[in-house]
Amino acid sequence: MFLDRYSTAMTQHIYSLASIFILSLTVFGDVIVLTSGEQLEGTIKSQDGQFVHVQHAILGDISIELKNITTLNGERLPESSAIAPDEEPEENHDDTLWNQSINVGLGIQNGQKNTSDLSTAYHADRTKDEHKVAFDIRYKMSKTDGERTLNRFASSWGNTWYQTDSPWDVFTTLQFDWAEFQSWDQRLVGDLGVEYEVLKTIENNEEFTLTLRLGSGFRKEFQSNNDHLIPEGLLGVGVNWVVSDKQTLTASTTWYPDYDDVSNYRLVTNASWNLQMSNIENIQFSIGFHHEYNSQVDAGVDNSDLQLTAGINYSF
Structure with missing residues (x-):
């Protein structure tokens, strides 16, 4: 009887710690607002010219294209960061031809x-x-x-x-x-x-x-x-x-x-x-x-x- 009570108490304690841990990630993590209106919270690990690499408490490591992001931590991305789906990078042509x-x-x-x-x-x-x-x-x-x-x-x-x-x-x-x-x-x-x-x-x-x-x-x-x-x-x-x-x-x-x-x-x-x-x-x-x-x-x-x-x- 004592062991059952002890086991139940330990389980509740572990759940509580996990909830606190997840909540702490939510409170102190980075906030990403997508173009769809959804909000994603996690930790930004790195960012390049096309993607933001995020560690999420539940989804794990994910990469989000810049064109799908509206704001990062409340700051709006510059328009040049988002590449239109049909837009191709401009090739570097020499303007002086033979x-x-x-x-x-x-x-x-x-x-x-x-x-x-x-x-x-x-x-x-x-x-x-x-x-x-x-x-x-x-x-x-x-x-x-x-x-x-x-x-x-x-x-x-x-x-x-x-x-x-x-x-x-x-x-x-x-x-x-x-x-x-x-x-x-x-x-x-x-x-x-x-x-x-x-x-x-x-x-x-x-x-x-x-x-x-x-x-x-x-x-x-x-x-x-x-x-x-x-x-x-x-x-x-x-x-x-x-x-x-x-x-x-x-x-x-x-x-x-x-x-x-x-x-x-x-x-x-x-x-x-x-x-x-x-x-x-x-x-x-x-x-x-x-x-x-x-x-x-x-x-x-x-x-x-x-x-x-x-x-x-x-x-x-």
């Missing part, structure tokens, strides 16, 4: 001589914080009566640092060429200089820019009679004419004299005309002109190298 274009040209002529030619080119440029980077790759091959008459590859990497409040800009260029019918097999050319904006006019959709270039560089030819490093000067003029929103014309001529022997020089002229095709976005009809004159070449090699191309240009 402007790219691919040009392909084909030509076939049947007559007294059968000729065919293939030309391809790739261009990419990007301007960010007044710094423009440009990359070009070009290849052209021509055949006459089944024999190759032209086989040439060229690549260049250019940098331009613009000065917003000045007509002066700074540029560098590094170019690598490979050719089958020249005085050299490979050639490396590098330049550093300044560009001056002589004239710039803008009227409606038309824009015209005239620039001058002055600088110095080097030329290194491989498998050539002139395989030593040649220091060169640079003097050039360039025109960029945006005729309309569908038509552009660019042209440049540059003289590269050998500092040690001015009679040894190169004269390089480039021009291109692009016409937007009607109702076809990003597609242009393109005509290109390239002429390089070398004053000193090996015997049997032409001083003049002229290339004309026509094809389709796709920009993206």
Whole structure:
């Protein structure tokens, strides 16, 4: 009898202690009000960008999404803490994209001589914080009566640092060429200089820019009679004419004299005309002109190298 009374008293005592313990958690715990209006009391263990991790006396360890919580301990959560169900985290995109274009040209002529030619080119440029980077790759091959008459590859990497409040800009260029019918097999050319904006006019959709270039560089030819490093000067003029929103014309001529022997020089002229095709976005009809004159070449090699191309240009 005594033992039964003692057991009953102990059980009631344990229940009382448990109730006091649970009540103490309720009184001294954290209060979380959910968006549904329900109130949850427990101990917040940690919190990250999406969840609050809570220890509850009955439910144990649980995680509650911030989007489902209205207040924590009486303080309303900032709106940025709650992520809408359909909202996706914003990706960190670079707002400065590359402007790219691919040009392909084909030509076939049947007559007294059968000729065919293939030309391809790739261009990419990007301007960010007044710094423009440009990359070009070009290849052209021509055949006459089944024999190759032209086989040439060229690549260049250019940098331009613009000065917003000045007509002066700074540029560098590094170019690598490979050719089958020249005085050299490979050639490396590098330049550093300044560009001056002589004239710039803008009227409606038309824009015209005239620039001058002055600088110095080097030329290194491989498998050539002139395989030593040649220091060169640079003097050039360039025109960029945006005729309309569908038509552009660019042209440049540059003289590269050998500092040690001015009679040894190169004269390089480039021009291109692009016409937007009607109702076809990003597609242009393109005509290109390239002429390089070398004053000193090996015997049997032409001083003049002229290339004309026509094809389709796709920009993206």
